[in-house]
Amino acid sequence: MTIRNLFDPKETQETIDRINKLTPETQRLWGKMDVAQMMAHCNVAYEIPYTDKHPKPNAFARFMVKIFAKNTVLGDKPYKKNTPTSPIFKMTEPKDFDVEKKRLIEYLHKTQELGAAHFNGLNNPAFGKLTDKQWNTLFSKHLDHHLTQFGV
Secondary structure, three states: OOOOOOOOOHHHHHHHHHHHHOOOOOOOOOOOHHHHOOOOHHHHHHHHHHOOOOOOOOOHHHHHHHHHHHHHHHOOOOOOOOOOOHHHOOOOOOOOOOHHHHHHHHHHHHHHOHHHHOOOOEEEEEEEOOOOHHHHHHHHHHHHHHHHHHHO
């Protein structure tokens, strides 16, 4: 699997171009979320380093995540279809397509503008301190999985 470098302006723009191909009517190829819920779900990955919106996992939850999810999330292999997700990422309520799309693109721009150095050694509440490469993998692999889910 190719993991785009979302700290690079060109590769960020290529990802935004994929997002811009989505419409409110774009149908999923698998899973339960509609396209607006999917973008809200992807926004959570950015809310974690940029906001205090989500509760921090307790020590037991961090331990379990590190054992069972860290290698999957930060590894080179693509996610499998219908892989279970953390409760903070679950989207069951309707979402506004335009709002979520705008937020996602803004997060991509912010991440690229802050650059790799900002993320190198930044703490992730579930995984601990990550390198810039690990943060990029987390963001890029997750987005690619869901954009592919919607055929773009």
